[in-house]
Amino acid sequence: MNGYTSELKELIKKVEASRHARVERARKNQHFPALTMEQRKEWLNKYHPDYKSDGRRAVKVGPNKGEVFPEEVVNLLESRSRITPKNIDLTKIDYETDVLVIGAGGAGTSAALIAQENGRKVIVATKLRHGDSNTVMAEGGIQGADQEGDSPYYHFIDAMGGGHFSNQPDLVAALTNDAPVALHWLESLGLMFDKYPDGRMLARHGGGTCRRRMHSAGDMTGAEIMRVVRDEARNRSEDICGMRRETAQKI
Numbered sequence: 001m002n003g004y005t006s007e008l009k010e011l012i013k014k015v016e017a018s019r020h021a022r023v024e025r026a027r028k029n030q031h032f033p034a035l036t037m038e039q040r041k042e043w044l045n046k047y048h049p050d051y052k053s054d055g056r057r058a059v060k061v062g063p064n065k066g067e068v069f070p071e072e073v074v075n076l077l078e079s080r081s082r083i084t085p086k087n088i089d090l091t092k093i094d095y096e097t098d099v100l101v102i103g104a105g106g107a108g109t110s111a112a113l114i115a116q117e118n119g120r121k122v123i124v125a126t127k128l129r130h131g132d133s134n135t136v137m138a139e140g141g142i143q144g145a146d147q148e149g150d151s152p153y154y155h156f157i158d159a160m161g162g163g164h165f166s167n168q169p170d171l172v173a174a175l176t177n178d179a180p181v182a183l184h185w186l187e188s189l190g191l192m193f194d195k196y197p198d199g200r201m202l203a204r205h206g207g208g209t210c211r212r213r214m215h216s217a218g219d220m221t222g223a224e225i226m227r228v229v230r231d232e233a234r235n236r237s238e239d240i241c242g243m244r245r246e247t248a249q250k251i
């Protein structure tokens, strides 16, 4: 329990004290009633950092001026740049590239590979070790409408509904239309997707989906995605260069 705040320690005690009763309820198939939409709203507004009104303020300067974010993000946006322009000599070029990718998780590394496949020289700058990312932590799976009876159209509708219709439709359309191609591309790089014995892709339901389109690699789908894209980037290291952290920070 070392390392936990006193508030967290109190919460852990509550969870431990109620564990037996909760397990008993589950055993008797007595489930807790779902919250109503009003109750959900009330709880989100009270506790969720994206909904709470306190701890947020408007940005005073820069392109985001007037937009309201959590205090910590605003402090960062309003802080002085770590770059000192007079220390940069633009007549002396250390690195030259067609594409600079900043952040090498699943998205960044894939973008680097696709740019390279299209004949571009690429530099990837990432702040931790290559692959230290959210991608590597994803367990459940990756969705794509590649099954009979499914279509990117249904995937689009599910994703828009899942986002309470607040997502950007053009981005969701790009994601859902490209998803089957992305699955195919990952498999061509060696990703070991879960399959039926006859070789067809195994697809499960994800939350709120009207078709089975969740593709997995055991319970370590993200780690498996990162394994193949990182290996591939390293195999193409003549065209995709990694920039060391210190160099990226200096810039």
Ligand SMILES: Cc1cc2nc3c(=O)[nH]c(=O)nc-3n(C[C@H](O)[C@H](O)[C@H](O)COP(=O)(O)OP(=O)(O)OC[C@H]3O[C@@H](n4cnc5c(N)ncnc54)[C@H](O)[C@@H]3O)c2cc1C
Pocket: 102, 103, 104, 105, 106, 107, 108, 125, 126, 127, 128, 131, 132, 133, 134, 135, 136, 137, 138, 139, 140, 141, 142, 143, 222
């Ligand atoms: C525990 C967990 C489980 C999840 N499960 C699923 C799932 O089952 N299915 C699903 O679809 N999604 C899941 N997600 C969400 C999914 O993992 C992410 O949406 C997705 O991996 C994001 O990919 P990305 O490449 O955009 O970001 P990341 O994988 O986070 O990569 C961003 C990279 O940028 C680097 N970086 C950040 N800032 C800088 C900087 N200033 N300079 C240089 N580099 C920087 C980071 O170090 C990192 O390597 C899960 C997420 C988590 C955390």
